[in-house]
Amino acid sequence: MTSDAVDRLPARAFRLIVTGGGTGGHTYPALTAIRTAGARLAAAGRALDVLWVGTADSLESRVAAGEGIEFAAVATGKIRRHRNPLKMVSPANVRDMARVPLGVAQARAVVSRFRPDVVLATGGYVAVPVGIAASLCRRPLVVHEQTVRLGLANRTLAGRAARIAVSSESTLALLPEASRSIAVVTGNPVRPEMLTGHVDKAIQALGLHGFRQDLPTVYVTGGAQGSEQINGLVADVLPWLLTGANVIHQCGPANVEALRARAAALPPHLASRYLLTGFVGPELPDVLALADVVVSRSGAGTIAELTALGKAAVLVPLASSAGNEQAHNAGHLHEAGAAVALLGEVTAKRLREAVDPLLTDAYRRAGMAERARSYGRPDAADRLVDLLLSAAVEH
Numbered sequence: 001m002t003s004d005a006v007d008r009l010p011a012r013a014f015r016l017i018v019t020g021g022g023t024g025g026h027t028y029p030a031l032t033a034i035r036t037a038g039a040r041l042a043a044a045g046r047a048l049d050v051l052w053v054g055t056a057d058s059l060e061s062r063v064a065a066g067e068g069i070e071f072a073a074v075a076t077g078k079i080r081r082h083r084n085p086l087k088m089v090s091p092a093n094v095r096d097m098a099r100v101p102l103g104v105a106q107a108r109a110v111v112s113r114f115r116p117d118v119v120l121a122t123g124g125y126v127a128v129p130v131g132i133a134a135s136l137c138r139r140p141l142v143v144h145e146q147t148v149r150l151g152l153a154n155r156t157l158a159g160r161a162a163r164i165a166v167s168s169e170s171t172l173a174l175l176p177e178a179s180r181s182i183a184v185v186t187g188n189p190v191r192p193e194m195l196t197g198h199v200d201k202a203i204q205a206l207g208l209h210g211f212r213q214d215l216p217t218v219y220v221t222g223g224a225q226g227s228e229q230i231n232g233l234v235a236d237v238l239p240w241l242l243t244g245a246n247v248i249h250q251c252g253p254a255n256v257e258a259l260r261a262r263a264a265a266l267p268p269h270l271a272s273r274y275l276l277t278g279f280v281g282p283e284l285p286d287v288l289a290l291a292d293v294v295v296s297r298s299g300a301g302t303i304a305e306l307t308a309l310g311k312a313a314v315l316v317p318l319a320s321s322a323g324n325e326q327a328h329n330a331g332h333l334h335e336a337g338a339a340v341a342l343l344g345e346v347t348a349k350r351l352r353e354a355v356d357p358l359l360t361d362a363y364r365r366a367g368m369a370e371r372a373r374s375y376g377r378p379d380a381a382d383r384l385v386d387l388l389l390s391a392a393v394e395h
Helices: 003-008 024-043 059-067 091-097 100-114 129-137 151-162 170-174 177-182 199-206 228-244 255-261 284-288 299-307 324-333 347-359 363-374 380-394
Strands: 016-021 049-053 072-073 118-121 143-146 164-166 183-185 217-221 246-250 274-277 295-298 312-315
Touching: 016 024, 016 100, 016 129, 016 380, 024 049, 024 143, 024 151, 024 324, 049 059, 049 100, 049 274, 059 072, 100 129, 118 129, 118 151, 129 143, 129 151, 143 380, 151 177, 164 177, 164 380, 170 183, 170 284, 177 183, 183 217, 199 284, 217 228, 228 246, 228 295, 228 347, 246 324, 246 363, 255 274, 284 299, 295 299, 295 347, 299 324, 299 363, 312 324, 312 347, 312 363, 347 363
Parallel strands: 016 049, 016 118, 049 072, 118 143, 143 164, 164 183, 217 246, 217 295, 246 274, 295 312
Antiparallel strands: none
């Protein structure tokens, strides 16, 4: 933040409304932006007054409560998508769409009361009524998009935004022409702790003393709940995989017992290099520091972390992701040689063919990691906060 921007800020606390949620992909970038804005303002002798507007009994409401952030709930409606547009006119969609005017009215009352200097919308259905309310109350709206293509909520709000923050250069060409002049590439905010992992801490915390230092380490993850698809693929290639790598497999708490039974059949010299765990918590930054290759989904948050860290990855997109966004995210990196994307029908044979060159060729692995790093923006949170402050002072 420049001294000029500091001087132009109001003398009172800087007032920020954040909206977005439903999934971690929308929620955690918003949280990182809040934390970064608070730290930046405090360093300049300013205070931050923040209100998170979201859905009751949601991920964002729990995150806000855990951070001590004031929270307001508004009504929202979910659109259930279908390839056949006629089937989108369902009773459930009609019923939920009728809730949108109520949500806008509630959000307008919240925005009028709080009088924010700027509103940040990070996507999800709840962002729509709040973004509309910001426009109606003449408060500057900054829309942040985490994926390559604008999500439905952000497409709805783009015409009302003062600024559109995008995570990738390739997104600019996909924006409506009228929106390109207000778009800025900030990247997708990554939690700072994700960038400070230590290999030794991972070995100590997880007891990885059977791992061989002369072999690469593969980290397999399907997200917090695990992925049955990825779990099954890895289980099918596991004996082969362990002949050339150490493996940390985060499978989801509900899947541990079934996979443990299969792992019990491994020879001892291979089993000593396989860690099966339901969940990876605070040690995740250290696990990622240790990993040479990551096998994972391709959600926006995952992509942001892998590219900021510069990790070679084999990506298995979630086929049911909204707007097929995970396939777009993975395909974008695949085309650049910054990851391997397994699109369409994924078999154990295809997984093995994708992983094998990365294990056996250290130069190939390092080249992919370097290309991935070139797409990373570890300073994305600071860039987004710069955009929020500039939108506020220019309003």
